[in-house]
Amino acid sequence: MHISEGVLSLPVLVGGGGLATAAVAVGLRRTPDSRIALAGVLCAMFFVASLIHIPVGVTSVHLVLNGLCGILLGWTAVPVIVVALLLQALLFGFGGLTVLGVNTVVMALPALLCCAIYRAGGGPVTSRAALWRGGIAGAGGIAVGIALMVSALWLTGGRSFLPLIGTVMLVHLPVMAIEAVITAMIAAALLRAQPAWLNRGGLA
């Protein structure tokens, strides 16, 4: 899900960079002190998640966990994701510095969307609702991310990227399933143990 250096055109890079900068600014403003520690833990998790790969046929895909970051952190997910992506680019060579903005948008925008879906109407009340909404957020974070990634490639006008979306979605189905399960389980567990985590300082 990391777009490499030298693939995208300048307008797409600049657009992504601008959008990401604005979102990070909003994210930092909306981060209460009480959420800093949780943000650090999830940042470390997001950073490491991309190293966990799942074999799919001849290829393999990796976890992203942006949906989970979204429902737990709300707007704070944006600065968290940008820091994790920066370190992934510097230490692992995933993505790159010039594409940091676009990659942030590709992964953080779905996180915000997942948060909005999860917390719609004041958030779920029952465990079962939390499971469902968590599952939708987990899978949706990946699906929307892929759509954004393919759009960025399509806007650049590369070698017929749009027909790719079907295959890309297909190989990511296992990731969507796994992230749906992880996110649903954590959402349901937290709803019982610490419901404030899932509602405090949402998108509103």
Add this chain to the structure above:
Amino acid sequence: MPRWYPSRPSQGAALVAGFRSRSPNAVAAMVSFAMLTSPAAVDAHALRMTVADDQGTVRGQLFYSDETVAVKDRVDLLDAAGAELQHTFTDARGGFVFARVPTGQYRIVAEGEEGHRIEATLGVLAPQSAAGAAASVPGSDVAALRGEILALRQDLQRYEQRVRMGDVLGGVGLIFGVTGFVAWWRGRRVNDETVR
């Protein structure tokens, strides 16, 4: 190569234990711990390439950072100015070959699916004389040695591009360190105000 599966029982048990303890900190800690300690959590998705010159024949391999090979992806051979000279597609083992490349500096650019791309520069030294050409005749000792060195060079390149555990731990440590610093900084201000 060991792979990480989320259904691995020991980690599943750790997660369940985390949930039962009803402490969200425990859950978060367990999840990140399970991820950190999972046996194969050291490879993932970025395109990687090895490339070497074999007397005017450029050979290379294209693979992802988790060492699955990149099949049927396009590889371009560009001159130093960026003009395309040749292009080819990787075979079932991710390998590619450009034959009869004259002496010079080149850029090799490969593009995979999903916006993956990798670029490398390579100096090519084509054989000048008949003697040099004879050395590359298959079956000769020199040719065999050359082949082995080529394979070794590609192994080294592959090793160099691997994600190292040290990088992973360094990154996680940096994140926790910065988080701790920010928390301390914010907490310090609150405490100062309380004192006043």
